[in-house]
Amino acid sequence: MQKKRVLMVCLGNSCRSPMAEAVFQDQVRKMGLSDFWEAESAAILKYHVGNAPEPRAMTTLRKEGITNYSHVARQITINDFYKFDWIFGMDEYIIHKLYEMRPENNQATIELLGKYDPAGIVVIRDPLFDVGSAGFEKAFQQALRSVRSFLAINMKREPMISDIIRE
Numbered sequence: 001m002q003k004k005r006v007l008m009v010c011l012g013n014s015c016r017s018p019m020a021e022a023v024f025q026d027q028v029r030k031m032g033l034s035d036f037w038e039a040e041s042a043a044i045l046k047y048h049v050g051n052a053p054e055p056r057a058m059t060t061l062r063k064e065g066i067t068n069y070s071h072v073a074r075q076i077t078i079n080d081f082y083k084f085d086w087i088f089g090m091d092e093y094i095i096h097k098l099y100e101m102r103p104e105n106n107q108a109t110i111e112l113l114g115k116y117d118p119a120g121i122v123v124i125r126d127p128l129f130d131v132g133s134a135g136f137e138k139a140f141q142q143a144l145r146s147v148r149s150f151l152a153i154n155m156k157r158e159p160m161i162s163d164i165i166r167e
Helices: 018-030 055-063 092-101 134-156
Strands: 005-011 037-043 086-089 107-111
Touching: 005 018, 005 092, 018 037, 018 055, 018 134, 055 134, 086 092, 092 107
Parallel strands: 005 037, 005 086, 086 107
Antiparallel strands: none
16 A cells, blocks of 8 residues: 655745644654655745754654654655645645646645644644744644544545554
């Protein structure tokens, strides 16, 4: 069975999308689903390409127990639309840009990650220019709820996967 691939996308691949990628990887590992799912992240813009995630994002991940994550920011490519099954944007602007660059005949489903948030908060707001870490913690919690919900929904479609879930 081929792995399902997910790409998390935000403006600069510095805050929201790397945290969402780390959350997805952590949840998949904890659920024993690493053979079935894979996640990466990317940016719409070039601002942070080649850089590590924002320090407050990394601090938030470590505080939440995700200590083995590393990442170098990259920009999304046209090839990503063929390589990934889902491309998740963090807000409406990102979704708009993804649809603008989406090639014809691609396989990717483009959605807001927050669409899956059971709390109903569909936009994961960019905390980059916030003072302090509260916005990063909020984005982390939104990503966590959304990823858990997304995986639960999609595992119901894959009976072989749901049989091995232990949480």
